[in-house]
Amino acid sequence: MKLGVVGKGGVGKTTVAGLIARAYRDHGRQVIAIDTDSNPNLGMSLGLTLAETDAVPVLPRAVIVGTGGDRSAAELIDQYGVTTPAGVTLLSAIRVAEAGAGCTCSGHATVRTLLGEVMTDLADVTLVDMEAGLEHLSRSGGTLAYADVLLVVMEPSRKSVLTAVRTKALADELGIAHVLGVGNKARSAEDRRFLEEACSAEGIALVGVLPHEEGVAEVDRAGGVVAVSETARQTIDEIVASVDAAVSAVAARQPAP
Numbered sequence: 001m002k003l004g005v006v007g008k009g010g011v012g013k014t015t016v017a018g019l020i021a022r023a024y025r026d027h028g029r030q031v032i033a034i035d036t037d038s039n040p041n042l043g044m045s046l047g048l049t050l051a052e053t054d055a056v057p058v059l060p061r062a063v064i065v066g067t068g069g070d071r072s073a074a075e076l077i078d079q080y081g082v083t084t085p086a087g088v089t090l091l092s093a094i095r096v097a098e099a100g101a102g103c104t105c106s107g108h109a110t111v112r113t114l115l116g117e118v119m120t121d122l123a124d125v126t127l128v129d130m131e132a133g134l135e136h137l138s139r140s141g142g143t144l145a146y147a148d149v150l151l152v153v154m155e156p157s158r159k160s161v162l163t164a165v166r167t168k169a170l171a172d173e174l175g176i177a178h179v180l181g182v183g184n185k186a187r188s189a190e191d192r193r194f195l196e197e198a199c200s201a202e203g204i205a206l207v208g209v210l211p212h213e214e215g216v217a218e219v220d221r222a223g224g225v226v227a228v229s230e231t232a233r234q235t236i237d238e239i240v241a242s243v244d245a246a247v248s249a250v251a252a253r254q255p256a257p
């Protein structure tokens with residue numbers, strides 16, 4: 001299964017991507033996580049130190065992955081994948097290390113062709129933590145064009161819901177089967193209600209709302225692995241169950257080969 005985590009800047013994509021990747025791993029699934037942020041920090045959500053995260057080798061740009069291409073997916077993962085303390089294999093796709101290094105389109109192109117490959121021999125779940133914004137759904141035919149599911153993370157704010165609505169429209173155009181909403185940083189019952197009502201009005205399936213937890217922000221400041229409350233952990237498990245249900249529903253509708 002290929003899963004993209006998207007949403008407006010700062011809503012918690014990397015935090016949620018790390019929690020989802022670890023939940024799948026805890027359920028015994030093999031997980032590859034791809035960081036496509038030009039300022040990558042998914043590694044820290046998976047237990048690497050800052051120095052280790054910075055040392056993750058960056059995937060080569062503009063590589064065509066797969067049969068008839070430059071490299072196989074297995075070769076790339078072998079050469080560039082780093083096993084994190086969480087047990088998830090991390091790939092870093094886009095790091096911008098110097099000013100004036102040019103646009104990151106060719107890095108996105110590598111991720112796009114990598115996702116175009118059948119990854120099921122290499123991982124049960126390939127999860128992509130996207131950088132903020134919508135460009136990745138239009139650039140190079142859409143970095144996430146081959147995703148099965150997009151999880152669009154929203155804070156309790158109108159702007160982040162609007163980003164989700166635009167994301168869904170672009171994902172529909174790309175033919176991505178499922179766009180599921182995840183609320184994050186809810187501080188109150190009103191925050192939850194806002195997200196539920198706004199998503200329902202906009203036709204976005206909200207599959208879970210994570211609370212605002214001071215511990216998450218503190219760990220972020222101190223630079224460690226995010227630990228969440230039991231309630232948040234259960235919500236993550238529910239989100240994972242909803243993603244699995246969505247993907248099996250699609251698989252069940254496809255004719256047998």
Ligand SMILES: Nc1ncnc2c1ncn2[C@@H]1O[C@H](COP(=O)(O)OP(=O)(O)OP(=O)(O)O)[C@@H](O)[C@H]1O
Pocket residue numbers: 007008009010011012013014015016037130131132184185210211212213214216217218220221
């Ligand atoms: N549930 C939460 N409770 C409290 N703080 C949170 C929560 N989720 C995320 N944060 C904090 O919000 C900030 C942004 O989170 P994160 O980096 O995961 O967002 P992002 O969407 O990946 O950001 P960017 O768009 O820059 O990639 C961080 O300081 C993080 O610790």
Ligand SMILES: [Mg+2]
Pocket residue numbers: 013014015037129130131
């Ligand atoms: Mg991020």
